[in-house]
Amino acid sequence: MPEIPCLKLYAGHDAGHYTLPDDVLKARDTYRGIEALPYPQPPRNSWETVSDTAEAIVDAVHAGKPVPDLDVIEKARAAERIYQDALDIMGQCQDMAKARTLATLREHALPTLTAHLRPALDETWKTYQDAYRTLIEHGETEPKRLLAAPAKVRKASDTCDLMAARYEAIAAARTDLWLSVRIRCEADPTGKYTFIRNYHTLHTTRWANVRTPWHGLSTRHFLDYMAAHSGQLWLPTPDEQAKAVEAEADLGNPVRRAAGF
Known part of the structure; x- marks a missing residue:
């Protein structure tokens, strides 16, 4: 995450050297709150799922058993898309929080x-x-x-x-x-x-x-x-x-x- 603007300004306040406007402090709290949100865990690579499914199909045919459902591949790809969406949203949240902090500091x-x-x-x-x-x-x-x-x-x-x-x-x-x-x-x-x-x-x-x-x-x-x-x-x-x-x-x-x- 990009570092919060005005680190020295906030550091001096935290050390008790001076006060700051409530809105300026609230902007920092929001920024830190976004920073503290947990990142999603990456899913298993869908190509690994494809490889595993292919191997399971060969094994099933060899054993004379029903082949596995191919829906697992689409689910794996959907999990990757959701993960990337989550990363994109987190990045936008961080940029937005930084921009709002700067705007508050400027105001x-x-x-x-x-x-x-x-x-x-x-x-x-x-x-x-x-x-x-x-x-x-x-x-x-x-x-x-x-x-x-x-x-x-x-x-x-x-x-x-x-x-x-x-x-x-x-x-x-x-x-x-x-x-x-x-x-x-x-x-x-x-x-x-x-x-x-x-x-x-x-x-x-x-x-x-x-x-x-x-x-x-x-x-x-x-x-x-x-x-x-x-x-x-x-x-x-x-x-x-x-x-x-x-x-x-x-x-x-x-x-x-x-x-x-």
């Missing part, structure tokens, strides 16, 4: 983002920032250097780890959903503002070959950088993303600045 994509993933991100980011401030007040943020730190500080570090894992799940879910239902922001073709509202405030250069300061960082270190530099993490709709692009259109663009835009 509920924006509500999923704004009413489920976004609140989870906001809560995650606030919790992370609060814990990060505790580490900054202590004077150290690296977990390996906090083994002898006070319990409050070690708890804050553990919270950062938990929130980093939750952030990964939320970001993966949003990416999975957007790719599956083919949503994109035409104003931001490279996706710079997908997760960071003030992208060019943090990284003003427009040179494509200049890496961002957070390039290659682990999720926790990425969040540390954002917390330390007033990064604005978000999950925008395409319209909101386009407005963020426009709001920072002059940053890192010497031509626009020189023209007074």
